[in-house]
Amino acid sequence: MYRYNEFDKAFLARRAAQFRDQIERWQSGKLSEAEFLPLRLQNGWYVQRHAPMLRVAVPYGELSSAQLRVLARVAREYDEPHADVYRGALEAQRKLGTVRLPTHQAHFTTRTNVQFNWIPLSKAADVMDLLATVDMHGIQTSGNCIRNISCDERAGVAPDEIADPRPFAEIMRQWTTLHPEFAFLPRKFKIAISGAKEDRAATGWHDVGLRLVRDESGELGFRVSVGGGMGRTPVIGIVLREFLPWRHIMNYIEAVVRVYNQYGRRDNKFKARIKILAKAEGQRFIDEVDDEFRQIVEVDGGPHTIPQAEFDRISTFFVVPPQADACRPSDATAAAALHAASLQTPQLQRWLERNVAPHKDPSMRIVTLSFKRLLQAPGDATADQLERVAELVDRFSAGEARVTHTQNIVLPWVHVDDLQPLWHAASAMQLASTNVHLLTDMISCPGGDFCALANARSLPIAQSIMERYQDLDELNDIGEIDLHISGCINSCGHHHSGHIGILGVDKDGEEWYQVTLGGTDGSARSGDARPGKVIGPSFAAHEVTDAVDAVLQRYLALREHRGERCETFIETVHRVGLEPFKAAADSVRATAEDIA
Structure with missing residues (x-):
């Protein structure tokens, strides 16, 4: 996982302090509601039907056990509305047939972010300070900017992977954060990256979808699609480049965004997404992007070309964790013991078939924990569950987890000989549902x-x-x-x-x-x-x-x-x-x- 350096940590601390000052000025009347609105949105704070909602960024879906524990603490200590608000909301829902509005929990979104629905704005600054202690924030989780960049939840561990997309996602995250060209776009802008043969990141449905590929000579690059999206007008992105050398990916995204900024509609938010522009202009849009890209590279000198040294530096964060690299029994011995145990325990066998996937390391597996069950909304995780997952992550997955766009949690570093103990532990915590990819895994x-x-x-x-x-x-x-x-x-x-x-x-x-x-x-x-x-x-x-x-x-x-x-x-x-x-x-x- 990427680890924040002193600059990153200082930046987050200053941003949290700035937001605290903005809240205090709003509370004292020095900032109007209209003035405060963009400030809270820039930090991930919405106002929803009954209460404020915080959206926390989880870049490319990676979470540490320490971050899971802080999310659990936020849920337990802050995710509870004023009693009058909650009673009023419950009464309104009872009239409509719903009798449950849970608190003290988080919600994993389809964009691999985490949301809280009941934190009062009076406590918002305290929450942001707490999140900053584990390198978390709400920056660019809302507003007309480049949002949280998402990846395949099996990035770095999938056997069908061409190249790990996480270093690129991290470089782009740093580049796009508070970039002036990307801060006031016509509408929100979403990027997804997949590094595998199978597209598990739904790249075609994004404003920019990136697929890592290799050309005939073996060189690494990106297949770039632009203009995907859902909403009122569902569109699959069109391929603008079958192969773009990886070093130029940010130059190319800059060209796409410049064209979008120049020609995207700002008079009608329902027609402001880049998918509308790309569909309406067709080849002209592609030509404009190509011209802009040529200007950036040939005239401006390609200022956003990724240097090899920087790529290598970032890549050092995305290696096999030391805890996962420990000496274990042979692959054949561990697999034989597991198979014998599964023949005696049908529930274990079903879990292995449904929740466990191959890993690029034959001695390891990728495990999905499903939160989908009765009386628990898809994507929801209670404070207790988050802490229990953190325990499993520390014990079985080298302290690292992934959020999926299907609203589950993946443990990417599980040794084969740990699968049965993990199943026992997850079952005891009611986190071993065997419905992954089935109807109720909705x-x-x-x-x-x-x-x-x-x-x-x-x-x-x-x-x-x-x-x-x-x-x-x-x-x-x-x-x-x-x-x-x-x-x-x-x-x-x-x-x-x-x-x-x-x-x-x-x-x-x-x-x-x-x-x-x-x-x-x-x-x-x-x-x-x-x-x-x-x-x-x-x-x-x-x-x-x-x-x-x-x-x-x-x-x-x-x-x-x-x-x-x-x-x-x-x-x-x-x-x-x-x-x-x-x-x-x-x-x-x-x-x-x-x-x-």
């Missing part, structure tokens, strides 16, 4: 229970589906499937990329839900990234779970066997089209109308 935004932008609640829908599908044998028979839920068109729940997507919409003040099918994020399980398509009119809240069930039953009837395995849901959808599933979902609506 993605969901906080929705209308918390977010002021939401048109509908996401969490009750997620819980209803979770309650319906508790049988692990049934889930495994259905197979791998991505279910994504968003409470509004902003798509924080990534519903567009779900094999099944659910979008909350408002109809005359009532909550309704559109269902989309066939979306993908670009991973090997799903194929090339593409947006899902809506299947007919929206459903009332009480119909959604039945509609999902009807779609899945139709899939089970239609799927084909492919050798020793069954066709997956997304394969069936792509083969037969949407009509059979639309008819199945429509039958739910028709039945509800008959009953009414």
Whole structure:
């Protein structure tokens, strides 16, 4: 992991002190609400439906055990609203059918950040001071700037990796932080980097998506796509460069952003994302970027070219941790013992199959801890759970964890001979759910229970589906499937990329839900990234779970066997089209109308 130096630490301390002064001036009336708004946003502080919300940056998803413990402390000591606010919020939700608004916990987002929903602004400065002690902050987690750069959660450890993307992500993080060219863009701007053959970072869905590749001579570079995004207009990014030498990646991003800054719309925030500009201008946009890049490199001398020495310096932070490099039993001995144990314990065998992935080091594995279970919203982690994860991370993963864009936690440095002890420990902590990549391993935004932008609640829908599908044998028979839920068109729940997507919409003040099918994020399980398509009119809240069930039953009837395995849901959808599933979902609506 990257370690902050004295300059980094001093910068964060000064930034926290500056924010404390800004809060005090706002509280005393020296700063108006309008003046304070951009200042708090620049530090990751929003005001949501019931209370302020803090978004903490987790660059490229990496967390240390020390950072997990501080996040747990923030949740326990600060994530609790004033009693009157909480009671009022509970009463409002009871009227809508929700009886749980949890506090004392964090929420992992699809952008691998961490959010807190109940910290009063009067305590904001204390929280920022505490976060700074472990090199954490909220800088550039909001506003019209380059946001937190995300990566594949298996970066540096995946067997299919071409090159580790984390050094590039860290160099770009430092370069983009408070860069004047990037501070006041027409709209927010998101970058994702993948260094593997499989795109586990959903790069096609980002404003800039970067894939590390090698050319015919073996030279390392980037495949660059621009203009991806979700929201009101789901678009997959267009490839601007099939191969860009790695040293020039920041020069090229500078060219992209300059063109965006010059031509991007600022009069309509719904048309201000770079995807709108790239789609509207087509080849002209590509030509403008190429011209700007040529100017930066040939005329200006390529001021942002990455020197080899700087790349080597940053790369020294991203090596195998000493704790993970200790001498262990032979690979064959450890694997044989584990296999024998799994034959005696079906639960362990299922966990190994579902939650454990290969590692580039044959003596190690990558382990996913799923937080998806009944009475716990997707992405939520209590203060106790965060501390327990920190214990597991210290004991089994060399003090390092990763946040995934599917709202889980990955332990990247687990030795094969530690897998069984890890399973026992995680099971005792109720952190060993074996639903990874299955239906209940769903993605969901906080929705209308918390977010002021939401048109509908996401969490009750997620819980209803979770309650319906508790049988692990049934889930495994259905197979791998991505279910994504968003409470509004902003798509924080990534519903567009779900094999099944659910979008909350408002109809005359009532909550309704559109269902989309066939979306993908670009991973090997799903194929090339593409947006899902809506299947007919929206459903009332009480119909959604039945509609999902009807779609899945139709899939089970239609799927084909492919050798020793069954066709997956997304394969069936792509083969037969949407009509059979639309008819199945429509039958739910028709039945509800008959009953009414």
